[in-house]
Amino acid sequence: MTSSDLFRSLVSEITGVTPRVAEVSSHAAEAATPKRADDAPADDPVRIIRREELAKSRGTLTRVDYQQRLRSGEWRDQRREVYDNGDSAVLLPYNRARQTVLLTRQIRLPPFLKEHAPALLEACAGKLDDEAAEVRIVKEAEEELGLRVTAPERLFSLYMTPAAVAEKITFFLCDYTPADRLTSGGGLAEEGEFIDILEVELDTAAGMVRSGEIQDAKTVILIQVLLARYGDGSALASTAGSPGVSAPPSSEA
Structure with a gap:
């Protein structure tokens, strides 16, 4: 009988409850056990020594000890x-006839805590939750924008904060018309989403990037892509405010 088994037996006799100390200790020991540095391939520039899970809720925070090979070979x-809070997808719908995009506006806690920032203007986005990016973004568009999307155009996938965050975001564009509006959107209240929807002229959106009204990086990237395709680039040099902002038209418009 091991010492942990003996401890469990004594506690069980005294209290009538069998503790799970051994399992917890074993798990903690396993999570903290260093990996052999020489397990890595010989040509790998990084050798993982140890991983330790610090916190886990909606995402996982892990501390990693590792060795990195320098140019000198040291x-x-x-x-x-x-x-690591999972991968995501983001979509910016564009109406070619009206030259407008659909944006969301919602409170984001980190900017609020850091700068007491008001609600941020963003493109529609959401976590993949183990679904393909193309599948998930169609659902997000309907939930957040009330928009029917049938053929999202996949652009690329990018790490936004590669020094500290494992999340990779897949970027999409799509065309839309007023007839594609199925519902008023606004997100899912049960998930704590309270989202406003704005229709913004593309040139105005570019001016809002320049003036700092749009501060979300993924949204800025998608606006830049649309400008490269359909704009003359002059809007980003303007400090135009928000005169080209309105509520999106309903499907009856």
């Missing part, structure tokens, strides 16, 4: 914290 000890 191995340097490093430590980083990595947050």
